[in-house]
Amino acid sequence: ILSNRGGLGVEFAAQETLAAYGQRQDTLTGMLWIYQVPVVLMLLFYIVMVSGMIVGYEQNEMAVLKSRGASRGQVLRIYLYQTLLLALAAAVAGPVLAKGACRLIGSTNGFMEFVNRSALPVAYTGAAIACGVGAAVIFCCAVLVPVLLHSTASVVEHKRKKNRARQPFWKKFFLDLVLLAVA
Numbered sequence: 225i226l227s228n229r230g231g232l233g234v235e236f237a238a239q240e241t242l243a244a245y246g247q248r249q250d251t252l253t254g255m256l257w258i259y260q261v262p263v264v265l266m267l268l269f270y271i272v273m274v275s276g277m278i279v280g281y282e283q284n285e286m287a288v289l290k291s292r293g294a295s296r297g298q299v300l301r302i303y304l305y306q307t308l309l310l311a312l313a314a315a316v317a318g319p320v321l322a323k324g325a326c327r328l329i330g331s332t333n334g335f336m337e338f339v340n341r342s343a344l345p346v347a348y349t350g351a352a353i354a355c356g357v358g359a360a361v362i363f364c365c366a367v368l369v370p371v372l373l374h375s376t377a378s379v380v381e382h383k384r385k386k387n388r389a390r391q392p393f394w395k396k397f398f399l400d401l402v403l404l405a406v407a
Contacts, residue, residue, distance in 0.1 A: 268362065268366055271363060271367065272366050272367075272369055275366065275369075276370035279373075280374065290375075300375060303367065304364065307367045307368065310367075311360035315356055315357075319352075327343035327344060328343075329344070330343045330344025330346075331343050331344075
């Protein structure tokens with residue numbers, strides 16, 4: 225572009241757009257976090273629910289360990305080691321797979337329309353590593369909550385609970401079938 229003084233200059237067309245984004249960056253970041261929180265809470269609930277089911281299936285083994293002299297802390301430590309191994313495997317494999325997925329997404333033009341262009345530049349930042357470590361810690365805590373709840377029963381208490389288990393009210397009086405017929 226020619227300037228008034230007769231020299232050449234460069235005009236940066238996206239400068240106004242970037243300035244507007246810079247002003248709205250905090251608002252947009254907050255909105256993204258608001259959208260992510262329900263997904264993270266559902267994932268956390270799912271992890272606690274599945275680990276509760278797994279611990280429920282392994283409650284007999286936990287009771288046997290306690291009857292053979294293992295303390296609650298030792299049982300908790302066994303599950304802590306298991307979750308740490310899972311978290312370590314996820315911490316190693318996750319970023320590698322995520323980087324590949326980001327590159328693949330960056331090379332698409334639309335839905336399943338790959339173009340021949342260079343992939344997005346993806347890098348591991350300190351914030352991303354901190355989020356990964358935080359997620360691993362939260363995962364370990366979420367898995368250990370059901371272990372804490374179920375690790376108190378001895379073999380005798382576990383067998384009593386198992387034999388005393390009654391059918392729920394709705395199952396006993398076939399309310400599920402009645403409601404299904406009504407529906």
